[in-house]
Amino acid sequence: MALPLPKSYAPMNALLVNDIPVGDQWQYEPKWDGFRCIAFRDGASIDLQSKNGQPLSRYFPEMVESLAHVSAKRFVLDGELVIPQGRALSFDALLQRIHLAATRIRRLSEQTPAIYIVFDLLVDESGASLVDRPLRERRRALEAFASKHLRGNDRITLSPVADDIRTAKRWFSGVGATLDGVIAKRSDLPYQTGNREGMVKVKNMRTADCVVGGFRYAAKAKVVGSLLLGLYDDDGLLHHVGFCSSFKAAERKKLTAMLEPLIKPPGFTGAAPGGPSRWSTERSTEWQPLATKLVVEVRYDHFTGGRFRHGTKLLRWRPDKSPRQCTMAQVKQESAVGPMKLLEKPARRKAG
Numbered sequence: 001m002a003l004p005l006p007k008s009y010a011p012m013n014a015l016l017v018n019d020i021p022v023g024d025q026w027q028y029e030p031k032w033d034g035f036r037c038i039a040f041r042d043g044a045s046i047d048l049q050s051k052n053g054q055p056l057s058r059y060f061p062e063m064v065e066s067l068a069h070v071s072a073k074r075f076v077l078d079g080e081l082v083i084p085q086g087r088a089l090s091f092d093a094l095l096q097r098i099h100l101a102a103t104r105i106r107r108l109s110e111q112t113p114a115i116y117i118v119f120d121l122l123v124d125e126s127g128a129s130l131v132d133r134p135l136r137e138r139r140r141a142l143e144a145f146a147s148k149h150l151r152g153n154d155r156i157t158l159s160p161v162a163d164d165i166r167t168a169k170r171w172f173s174g175v176g177a178t179l180d181g182v183i184a185k186r187s188d189l190p191y192q193t194g195n196r197e198g199m200v201k202v203k204n205m206r207t208a209d210c211v212v213g214g215f216r217y218a219a220k221a222k223v224v225g226s227l228l229l230g231l232y233d234d235d236g237l238l239h240h241v242g243f244c245s246s247f248k249a250a251e252r253k254k255l256t257a258m259l260e261p262l263i264k265p266p267g268f269t270g271a272a273p274g275g276p277s278r279w280s281t282e283r284s285t286e287w288q289p290l291a292t293k294l295v296v297e298v299r300y301d302h303f304t305g306g307r308f309r310h311g312t313k314l315l316r317w318r319p320d321k322s323p324r325q326c327t328m329a330q331v332k333q334e335s336a337v338g339p340m341k342l343l344e345k346p347a348r349r350k351a352g
Helices: 061-068 091-095 102-111 135-149 163-173 248-264
Strands: 026-031 035-042 045-050 074-082 115-123 156-158 183-187 199-203 207-217 225-234 238-244 297-302 313-318
Touching: 026 135, 026 163, 026 199, 026 248, 035 061, 035 115, 045 061, 061 102, 102 313, 115 135, 135 156, 163 183, 163 248, 207 238, 207 248, 225 248
Parallel strands: 115 156
Antiparallel strands: 026 183, 035 045, 035 074, 074 115, 183 199, 207 225, 207 297, 225 238, 297 313
């Protein structure tokens, strides 16, 4: 008998909001820094699917092996693949798994094995779909499933969950740079495949002052397309750490007039833009170096592997700030609570 959900089944998504919602109907979880993954098992057949429907099994053979050791023979789980390194989680280590030779993937799976943090049960061990049941029932079913089938499996664990807003706020403020923020889900709703109803995320946004070490022209016009951002290390080298590109057309013209007179090599003296990358294009390696005179304050959500994970948002120019004050110390990841510590014991839940 086939599983009741197809392998193309889309996970539910989260809407980004500014504040953690409050109310008895909300359940809270940490927002893990990894790859969203739905795991399907139907006897000997095991498939891992990414958030956008791409197969992940090839890239995480150690997880396929761990799922094969689960005593239940049929199930569908929803969770996050992460790779712990020390007290933190390494998104860069996850990226190293993609588009590589099988021998390299196997070696990485042994050197930096992933773990699977599970937060939902979509099909139970009997093959019954649970997606039409409210989250509170699915969570109870998941905890029972884990107690029966996941004991002793150190590569698969449950995400902590809380219905106490104080716990959610403690996760958000106390965990710091090691998590992206907090997820809140409506405990009274069924699984919302493919949409954002009943699930929100609150991200831990931060700011940093950066040197504008260069810029790229836009693709179709000779106006500024993006600012290239830099931070100094302890040796005084300026490293490229990200970009900022959300400008209106009129702003791009003004930026071009301001920046072109400052074009002067080398710009970055450490890691430079346009280095070797499997995502690089011919245009992405073209950039203009600037004299290191300009400083901007930007907002970002995550810094890992020596760079901002996503594009940043320009908040303001900082003519009052010396470029040499823009150091890596601003983005140093410190945390009172490591993400792996959160997995050691579950948060307290209300009875019932």
